[in-house]
Amino acid sequence: MKSLQVAAALLLLLFFGHSLARAITFSVHNKCPISIWPATAPNTGHPVIAGGGFYLPPGQTQRFEAPKTWNGRIWARTGCNFTSNRQPACETGDCDGRLQCNGLIGTPPATLVEVTLQGDTGKPNFYDVSLVDGYNLPVSVATRPFSSKCSIGSCSKNLNNLCPQELEVLNKDGEVIACKSACLAFNIDSFCCRNDYGTPEKCKPTMYSKMFKDACPSYYSYAFDMPPPLVNCASKEYVITFCPSAWGADQASI
Numbered sequence: 300m301k302s303l304q305v306a307a308a309l310l311l312l313l314f315f316g317h318s319l320a321r322a323i324t325f326s327v328h329n330k331c332p333i334s335i336w337p338a339t340a341p342n343t344g345h346p347v348i349a350g351g352g353f354y355l356p357p358g359q360t361q362r363f364e365a366p367k368t369w370n371g372r373i374w375a376r377t378g379c380n381f382t383s384n385r386q387p388a389c390e391t392g393d394c395d396g397r398l399q400c401n402g403l404i405g406t407p408p409a410t411l412v413e414v415t416l417q418g419d420t421g422k423p424n425f426y427d428v429s430l431v432d433g434y435n436l437p438v439s440v441a442t443r444p445f446s447s448k449c450s451i452g453s454c455s456k457n458l459n460n461l462c463p464q465e466l467e468v469l470n471k472d473g474e475v476i477a478c479k480s481a482c483l484a485f486n487i488d489s490f491c492c493r494n495d496y497g498t499p500e501k502c503k504p505t506m507y508s509k510m511f512k513d514a515c516p517s518y519y520s521y522a523f524d525m526p527p528p529l530v531n532c533a534s535k536e537y538v539i540t541f542c543p544s545a546w547g548a549d550q551a552s553i
């Protein structure tokens with residue numbers, strides 16, 4: 300009898316603890332004209348959320364929850380086929396050929412939504428969109444209810460159309476499906492902001508990062524982008540929309 304009571308108390312505690320911890324909702328919306336496979340990867344010490352990845356056809360939304368102190372990244376994969384044994388399974392953002400990334404990050408380049416939730420620790424929630432490793436899709440982030448100061452706008456141009464040849468990622472049909480950052484493409488300190496270039500004073504915008512900034516002004520175009528395009532807003536729900544205006548405002552007719 301006693302052990303039954305203990306078990307019941309433990310179950311209650313688990314249930315209560317669970318509902319307390321899972322406090323933030325992400326709503327991921329696919330407004331792209333193509334299917335995407337959104338993915339999540341936690342930073343060290345944080346759990347996998349949304350199973351690590353899922354399929355999202357055009358026009359669909361998926362909601363999932365995260366512990367209120369979750370840290371990690373959310374991105375979208377394109378051109379996936381998980382039924383074959385093809386590796387990688389996705390043309391962009393692939394994580395070891397798996398549908399559910401299970402803690403693995405994606406292969407760059409992919410546009411990253413980076414999130415630092417701090418719940419009710421008295422510290423704010425931070426989020427940004429990063430092109431530091433490159434770009435695959437445009438994305439916007441907003442709170443629900445919407446507040447303009449809490450939102451990260453999408454791109455005004457389709458970076459895949461503007462991508463310089465030396466940064467292009469092509470699929471087997473020769474279409475540009477992603478655009479590497481200069482750091483990813485050339486792996487040199489001045490583009491990657493490391494070693495002698497490891498401070499904001501030393502690591503300056505380049506022709507490449509300026510092109511990213513021009514197309515997607517609300518994103519990190521390189522590691523020390525100034526002012527930091529970091530948003531700090533508390534909300535119970537964040538809406539992440541891929542291709543909010545098709546591929547970019549200049550492509551609104553797609």
Ligand SMILES: *[C@@H]1O[C@H](CO)[C@@H](O)[C@H](O)[C@H]1NC(C)=O
Nearest residue numbers: 378379380381382383384385
């Ligand atoms: C996925 O790959 C399999 C095996 O190669 C193929 O038969 C199928 O047509 C592919 N599916 C799509 C949607 O391309």
